[in-house]
Amino acid sequence: MSGLTLVLGILSTTFITFLFFKWFLQNRGKRYPKGPMGFPIIGHLPFFGSHPPSTFMKWRESYGDVFSIRLGSWQAVVVNGYKAVKAAAEHPNDAFSGRPNFVSMEVAAELINEETFAFGNFTPVYLKQRKLTSKALRLFTFKRSDVIEELVTNEANAFADALIRKYSTTPGYIELDVQILVTRIIYQFLYGRGKHVDVDRHVKTIINLLDEINEFSGSGSAIDVLPWLRYIMPGKIEAFRKLATESVGLMREQIQEHYESFSADDIRDVTDAIIASDAEDEENKDKHMLTRARLNLTLADLQGAGVDTTNKTLSWLLLYMTKFPHIQERVFAEIDTVVGKFRNVQLKDKPDLVYTNAVILEVARTVTQLPFSLPHFSMKDAKIEGLDVDKDTVVIFNLYSVHHEKEFWGDPECFRPERFILDDNTLDSDKSNHIVAFGLGRRRCVGEFLAKMNVFLAFSNIMQKCKFVRPPGERLDLTPIPGLVYTSKNFKVLVQERSSSL
């Protein structure tokens, strides 16, 4: 052996020993979550199966509430069950309130030189943006809820009439009708009503864009977790860049118009309300944080997050009503008794429509349409249930596991709205609080109250007017199509008129 080889041998042995000791000292006393074996490079992706939330529940039986997996290039932990999800989402130091810098989000942020709201990191700018948005939404969900009530009721009634006209004798697919209904509601809520708002033109564009973005994110999510794919498939990134540009551009016109006609004495919609809360914010006084780019991104996120989720919730509800006619009949009976047929269902009826509320909760529980919430990210080393999670780990909350814990629900596999109703015909608050469809902690859905109002008003007013009937031979498959939001399969129905008294 030459002298040089000997020196190199000693140096590399010293270096490896140094690395080992460094690793040992850093990890001494740490207890990391265990997890199943995965493949190099792609990690556990091939083992997720057709319904990943259920696969993760099986893995929980072997590895515990918190286990680790590899999502392509990202180290991840999956958190299961109410106790662990709540502890992690509400961590006192906001340790798990970040978002991973997935490629599609990077591309969206590059376009406008700002981070998006829903997928942006947990920074002071994000917190400000969230504060202004919550304040703007609260104006309409609390002080001026009549605006939402009138908007949703009118749209739901028109929707009911259209369905009866189209599908009372010939069965049809109602997916697009539901999409149009929800997009019209959210669009008018964000940008107002009246002659200056061309709802029909924009609604069609938004639906087309959302469809294309959903299609992209189905296959694009591989790029998110395997970022090096962007160099192998540059066309995918370009296509996404084009969609995101179009989506952001759509709002520019509305924003320009709102700044030009803004009056603090007449807050017409959410866009006005966000501009107003920025102007009123004491901490900002001379330095408004709300650049047009940020307002643009905030509205894009409210539109994207609000339309797709609410629309799929309503589709699931109508599918379950068609599949379970005896449950649909109980909803009819309750609405007829509490509200009757001579006026619309209003927000004031909500506390008395106990069974209808229970149906909405039970569909949210059974389906869990965002089974993994949105992805979270650890911003510092922290623990969940005594296990160590290092900084820069993707944290996945398995909300589906919360809604299907046998110890809590008893028979989670059964669709049984009565589980939420106590003997004195009130809603069981403990069970209702275990529905975490909107997430938990400081990243929970900012549109939760709005969504609950929209879903209640739209669903109950549709049920007051329409009966959904399974056409002969139609199977009505309840298996979801996976994606960021789990979607119902397209289904055909007959829609019969219940009453013509209104």
Ligand code: HEM
């Ligand atoms: C039934 C309908 C809806 C469901 C099930 C739903 C569910 C969720 C969930 C699970 C999250 C992720 C929470 C987390 O990261 O832990 C979320 C985030 C979000 N949602 Fe909703 N949502 C709904 C409707 C809406 C509506 C109507 C809006 C606004 C108009 C909205 C706006 C947002 C935004 C902006 C975020 C990101 C919040 C943040 O990162 O701080 N959502 N939603």
